[in-house]
Amino acid sequence: MSKVAILYKKLHKWPGLIISFVLLYYGITGIFMNHRELFSGIDISRKILPENYKYNNWNNAALKCNVIIGNDSVLVYGNIGIWITDSAFSKFISFNKGLPEGSDNRKIFDVHKDNNGELYAATLFGLYAYDKIALEWNRFDLQGPNERFVGIESIGDTLYAINRSYLFKGKASGLKTHFMRVELPTPEGFINKISLFSTLWQIHSGEIFGLPGKLFVDLLGIVTIFLSVTGIIYFFFPNWLKRRSKKDKPVATIARINRWSLRWHNKIGAWTFASLIILFFTGMFLRPPLLIAIARAEVSPLKYSHLDQPNPWYDKLRDILYDNERDILLISTSDGMYFTEVNHLQPVRFINQPPVSVMGINTLQSCEKGAFLIGSFSGLFLWHPDYPEVYNYATGKLYQEQTSGR
Structure with a gap:
């Protein structure tokens, strides 16, 4: 075995052991993150999370803003949903009926009261109006992308709502409001550029090629989990085999698992090497410190990809x-x-x-x-x-x- 091969084996073995536990975590959580809406109804208690994830004094955007809806009634909203309180903020009562369970489903960007007193909510997964009779929120079934709504305004009897890509306009009628989707015109001097961060994000998630791309990245996530587990097995099993052999204990099953793990670890690792390098490399730039280097960089959208949109305001x-x-x-x-x-x-x-x-x-x-x-x-x-x-x-x-x- 050459010196280069020996060095590679050592580098692959020892750092690989540490990295494999990290990649095991990333592989599992990445699949969940890639289908955020699908798993949005599942919550994990913040009590078991690190301190910086816990709510304290309304931090972490728990509350973002408020809307006065009566003489002594105030709606407050944010990442914990919508709550009604009095002018002294003495007690809080849930105002979330009608919103699906799960913290992501109750991530509120805006709550708006129109001139007729009707209430509307812009959320991560849709636009809602409040039913004053049933006392619950109802989601609008809108044309096109029906998610990531970020703002609502009313002018006279006209209601305006925007998500990350389109403006929606309609006559304010509460639950009966009929919206027309408006693609805003191209501004003067427009240059078709998007952030490098968005490009790397969508490559990393596979979304750049739509659902097939996301499913392919899910497969890479499963491969990452498999390589991590088989790598850990091959690291620990040989010494375990030696110890059992010295004690004349059965080793046939363990030996088969070890050989099988090594064989398929090498084969699948070789087959998916290039794709995994792209996946890991793009992921490195999605969080600091490498994120800082690309935060303001812009590139042209990749042709024929999900980012190559005729709408100049797509995701902007x-x-x-x-x-x-x-x-x-x-x-x-x-x-x-x-x-x-x-x-x-x-x-x-x-x-x-x-x-x-x-x-x-x-x-x-x-x-x-x-x-x-x-x-x-x-x-x-x-x-x-x-x-x-x-x-x-x-x-x-x-x-x-x-x-x-x-």
């Missing part, structure tokens, strides 16, 4: 807000802040842009004198579209753009 819409002073709709996107006239839905990019983290906006509210409150992982800022100056809302100081932020 993040929030919506009506500005009654200017009579325009503000639309936050992954490409920046845009506005459009109500009667002519043509997005135009603001010249002066607020600082927003690449992870997206989570606060968009009107303030006095035509300004807006903008919040994201970059911080909380006071932004006025007509002026280039942006102020840190917490400190009151002028914001200085950072090279690491947008």
